[in-house]
Amino acid sequence: MIEVKNIQKKFGDKVVIENVSAQMKPGQCNLIIGASGSGKTVLMKCMVGLLTPDQGEICYQGENFFSMRQEQHTAIRKEIGMLFQGSALFDSLSVEQNIMFPLDMFTKDTSAQKLKRVNEVLERVSLKDVNHKFPAELSGGMKKRVALARAVVLNPKYLFCDEPNSGLDPQTSLVIDKLIKDLTVEFNITTVVNTHDMNSVMETGDYILYMYQGKKEWEGTRQDIIFSNNKLLNDFIFASEFLKDAKDMRMLEQTGKMPNFRNMDDMIKP
Amino acid sequence: MSLLSDIGRFMLMLKGMFKRPEKASMYWKELMRQCMEIGFGSLGIVAIISVFIGAVSTIQTAYQLVSPLVPLTTIAQIVRDTVILEFAPTLVCIVLAGVAGSRIASELGNMRVSEQIDALEIMGVNTKTYLILPKIAAAMLMIPLLVIIAMALGIWGGRLAGTAAGIISPTIFDKGLADDFLPYNVFFALTKGYVFSFIISSVPAFYGYYVRGGALEIGRASTKAVVVSCILILFADYILSALLL
Ligand SMILES: Nc1ncnc2c1ncn2[C@@H]1O[C@H](COP(=O)(O)OP(=O)(O)OP(=O)(O)O)[C@@H](O)[C@H]1O
Ligand SMILES: [Mg+2]
Numbered sequence: 402m403i404e405v406k407n408i409q410k411k412f413g414d415k416v417v418i419e420n421v422s423a424q425m426k427p428g429q430c431n432l433i434i435g436a437s438g439s440g441k442t443v444l445m446k447c448m449v450g451l452l453t454p455d456q457g458e459i460c461y462q463g464e465n466f467f468s469m470r471q472e473q474h475t476a477i478r479k480e481i482g483m484l485f486q487g488s489a490l491f492d493s494l495s496v497e498q499n500i501m502f503p504l505d506m507f508t509k510d511t512s513a514q515k516l517k518r519v520n521e522v523l524e525r526v527s528l529k530d531v532n533h534k535f536p537a538e539l540s541g542g543m544k545k546r547v548a549l550a551r552a553v554v555l556n557p558k559y560l561f562c563d564e565p566n567s568g569l570d571p572q573t574s575l576v577i578d579k580l581i582k583d584l585t586v587e588f589n590i591t592t593v594v595n596t597h598d599m600n601s602v603m604e605t606g607d608y609i610l611y612m613y614q615g616k617k618e619w620e621g622t623r624q625d626i627i628f629s630n631n632k633l634l635n636d637f638i639f640a641s642e643f644l645k646d647a648k649d650m651r652m653l654e655q656t657g658k659m660p661n662f663r664n665m666d667d668m669i670k671p
Numbered sequence: 672m673s674l675l676s677d678i679g680r681f682m683l684m685l686k687g688m689f690k691r692p693e694k695a696s697m698y699w700k701e702l703m704r705q706c707m708e709i710g711f712g713s714l715g716i717v718a719i720i721s722v723f724i725g726a727v728s729t730i731q732t733a734y735q736l737v738s739p740l741v742p743l744t745t746i747a748q749i750v751r752d753t754v755i756l757e758f759a760p761t762l763v764c765i766v767l768a769g770v771a772g773s774r775i776a777s778e779l780g781n782m783r784v785s786e787q788i789d790a791l792e793i794m795g796v797n798t799k800t801y802l803i804l805p806k807i808a809a810a811m812l813m814i815p816l817l818v819i820i821a822m823a824l825g826i827w828g829g830r831l832a833g834t835a836a837g838i839i840s841p842t843i844f845d846k847g848l849a850d851d852f853l854p855y856n857v858f859f860a861l862t863k864g865y866v867f868s869f870i871i872s873s874v875p876a877f878y879g880y881y882v883r884g885g886a887l888e889i890g891r892a893s894t895k896a897v898v899v900s901c902i903l904i905l906f907a908d909y910i911l912s913a914l915l916l
Contacts, residue, residue: 491790
């Protein structure tokens with residue numbers, strides 16, 4: 402479990418994260434959602450210790466990351482897999498070498514075992530015949546998937562994904578969401594995902610933290626979202642008429658009534 | 672003020688470099704890769720420069736020594752000493768600051784900007800140890816070797832040019848080379864080589880590792896790294912000459 406306690410982060414005078422707290426449990430997908438620039442990436446980087454917050458604590462299994470000794474940091478980091486927003490693949494290494502890197506660095510496996518594991522994860526992110534390509538030869542979405550493969554290759558205990566499906570087509574996007582979800586459940590991973598993809602929110606969001614201009618505006622599950630009256634959240638999640646309709650339909654399905662009579666006229670008419 | 676804080680951060684970077692490697696074989700592989708890049712990658716340019724520098728020194732020395740009282744062997748002696756003392760170590764290292772230094776700065780800068788360094792940190796790799804130490808070690812292994820090659824090629828170039836221009840015959844040149852030869856000069860040149868190779872690798876590594884921003888800043892950092900390395904090389908050259916000669 403990861404606990405975020407009253408995190409604040411400023412860049413110069415600009416407050417980017419203001420007093421955010423959250424609890425991210427293992428075995429579930431914890432989503433951080435919010436508009437572009439609302440501080441999702443900064444919050445995630447604070448959580449993994451790439452940025453040091455000005456105030457607050459990040460606790461892994463109850464221990465504050467920022468008051469640990471260096472060795473404990475390293476120990477925790479070895480259990481973290483992270484997918485960066487910009488993929489961050491090593492561009493001097495091929496796809497295979499990229500994914501093998503953590504194995505090379507931290508395991509004593511034989512080359513055959515490592516290669517087997519690499520092909521296994523590549524298959525899970527539905528990539529084929531790319532082993533010997535270099536990152537510069539891949540499309541953005543392929544890079545994302547290779548980076549995800551690299552993040553999970555060591556079976557991490559904590560998985561951080563910064564926009565895993567931005568730049569992917571809807572179908573691959575669903576595959577990736579499902580993969581993240583499956584891994585999370587299968588290996589009881591504490592997964593934290595930054596996203597503004599509504600599909601992912603509705604499919605995978607066991608816990609959702611909605612950030613608005615650096616503050617926690619709302620939190621809850623994907624069920625709660627449908628019944629939420631928070632205006633900012635509703636405007637953000639159900640931005641289009643299409644999505645508003647979808648929300649109302651879900652509500653109708655679950656409770657037998659609609660919250661408002663937005664489209665009732667159209668429906669009643671023959 | 673910013674100079675002092677830069678020096679402080681530089682020292683911290685060097686200190687942070689000495690951590691236990693996560694896995695020796697990976698560090699060894701990285702060291703070998705850097706040795707290839709720094710050593711073989713710069714061999715061509717070093718060879719070309721040394722041969723021409725040697726050739727030009729012979730012709731210019733002959734041009735300046737017009738007195739018939741000075742024996743021709745003196746030309747060879749002068750070429751030998753200038754090549755060994757100054758041209759091979761200093762000039763070659765200045766060129767290497769441009770070739771290898773800018774490569775180191777832009778490689779690390781690119782890794783920083785595209786979050787590859789962060790990705791390594793997250794895996795639990797000590798990035799200063801993994802990325803910087805092998806570069807400095809490789810430079811200190813390979814650059815003195817390049818300096819020795821430059822000495823040999825410089826003198827050979829001088830001999831070739833002297834013969835081609837009909838200034839001095841190879842036998843007289845060889846005799847001059849052996850006259851009053853001081854092995855200490857070679858030791859001095861190698862000392863310079865070690866100091867300079869440390870500068871060439873650590874200064875660009877510092878500027879690259881701490882880049883902030885984007886592609887534009889990588890360019891700026893590598894230019895700055897080359898300029899600062901060159902100035903430091905010349906400064907160290909002066910100090911070492913004053914101390915050791
Ligand atoms: N290194 C930095 N220095 C100064 N300001 C920064 C820095 N990193 C981020 N910011 C600012 O912090 C705010 C939040 O940025 P962040 O990258 O967390 O947004 P985000 O929610 O991840 O957006 P997106 O969905 O577009 O990725 C932005 O206003 C940005 O300008
Ligand atoms: Mg972001």
